[in-house]
Amino acid sequence: MNRIDDGRPGRREAALVLLDALESGTRARAAAGTPTPTCVGITGAPGSGKSTLLDALVRALRRSGETVGIVAVDPSSRRSGGALLGDRARVRSGAHDPGVFLRSMAARDHLGGLADATWASVAVLAAVFDRVFVETVGVGQSETEIADLADTLLFVAQPGAGDVLQFMKAGVLEHPDVFAVNKADLGPAAERTASELATGLALSSRGRSTWTPPVLLVSAQDGRGIDALLDVLSAHREHLHVSGEATERRARGREALVSNALERRYGSYGVERLGGRPAVCARVREAPEVSGFALVLALGREIEAALGRAASAADDAARP
Ligand SMILES: Nc1nc2c(ncn2[C@@H]2O[C@H](COP(=O)(O)OP(=O)(O)OP(=O)(O)O)[C@@H](O)[C@H]2O)c(=O)[nH]1
Ligand SMILES: [Mg+2]
Structure with a gap:
């Protein structure tokens, strides 16, 4: 991780090169029938x-007995280092447990490259742990980028988060595969939010998947619904494999990740030197x-070569 963070x-x-080796290793394990982690x-x-x-x-x-790797992303840098440490403290279970690894990342540590750093961290953790989670605040760009990276996207709402129209306008209903209304211990407000979400989902059009995103009531505080949530996450994983959507989804995610990385x-x-985004995809x-x-590396070299040619052509043209 230190090596991939070296900017x-x-x-x-x-x-x-290191990341390519890790990903190839993960792929080889999958080909040999060893279960590989979903993100x-x-x-x-x-x-x-x-x-x-x-x-x-x-x-x-x-x-x-499962091991867990976590990437906690703070895209806004709106919090101080202290608050990030607070975050670390909240995911307490990993403190003295080698079976849990938590990496906190703030935008200010990865100027212009938080998305790349997240992608890379997930690849590292996927090579080591049974499960990989990425936590990110749902603000704009980071949300679609997490959808490219994750096999399953879980949206956490809290009681009183909004009504059907607000959910639809905010676009929160588009990408997630599972919705959890947390803080169910707070009473009926949680149920109202859950039913607003369910109504919004029934009204919105969501691609071609045959998966119907469930809405669960959970409480991180008293533990209700946690086992049900884990079951739903497993069911979605199962669905991805049985339906074949896993392959399609990873392929689409990979196209987006590579194009975004090259564009950054x-x-x-x-990217136009290679014919633009569609050509890169x-x-x-x-x-x-x-x-x-490896594709970022190879296509990047092609772009550099093309840019070099353009630069020397411009030099030639400028010569008297
Ligand atoms: N009553 C109740 N409070 C909860 C529950 N889960 C979390 N909280 C409280 O809600 C507050 C925010 O919790 P966090 O887990 O930090 O929320 P977060 O979504 O990670 O916040 P950011 O990372 O800042 O976006 C804390 O004070 C928690 O103690 C719950 O199930 N019930
Ligand atoms: Mg948090």
């Missing part, structure tokens, strides 16, 4: 209880056996 020029390639993304408004809920899930998973590195001008689709990280 110095020249180190990025070494990091991508569950957790989003929701600040304070909805994502970290507390994750802590409850982790404790339940540890009781059944070389700008849309750079097609290249990614044509190489399912190559890791996303």
Whole structure:
């Protein structure tokens, strides 16, 4: 993780090579029939209880002997380091347990590269732990990026979070596979929010999946609904495999991750050198056996070569 976090020029390639090796290892395990971890993304408004809920899930998973890797992403940097440490304290179960690893990441530590850093961290954790979770505050861009990365997206709402129309306008109903209304211990307000969410979901159109996102009432505080939530997460994992959606979803996610990474590195001008985003996505689709990280490296080299040619052509043109 230290190596992939090393942002110095020249180190990025070494990091991508390492990540490629990790991803290839994970893929080889999958090919040999060894179960590989699915990545569950957790989003929701600040304070909805994502970290507390994750802590409850982790404790339940540890009781059944599963190891857990967690990436906690704070895209807004709106909190101080102290608050991030508070976050760490809330996911308490990992403190003295080698079966749990938590990595907190703030935007200010990864200028321009939080999404890349998250992708990389997930690849590292997936090579080591049975389960991988990514927690991120549900604000704008980070949410769609987590949807590209996660196999299952869990949205955490809290009582009084809003009505049908607000949920629909905020776009929170589009991506998540599972909805949990947390703080059910607070009473009937939680049930009202759950039914608003369910109504909103029934009204919204959601792609071609045959999966109907369930809405659960849970309490991270008193533990109600936690086992049911774990069952639903397993059921979604099962659904992805049985329906074949796992492959399609990972393929689409990979296209987005690679294109986004290239765009951040070389700008849309750079990506245009390869024919633009659709062309890049097609290249990614044509190489399912190559890791996303290796593709970023290879396509990045092509862009650099094209940019170099453009630069020397401009030099030639400028010559008297
Ligand atoms: N009553 C009640 N309070 C809860 C429950 N779960 C979390 N809380 C409280 O809600 C507050 C926010 O919890 P967090 O877990 O930090 O929420 P979060 O969504 O991770 O917040 P950010 O990371 O800041 O976005 C804390 O004070 C928790 O103690 C619950 O099930 N019931
Ligand atoms: Mg949190």
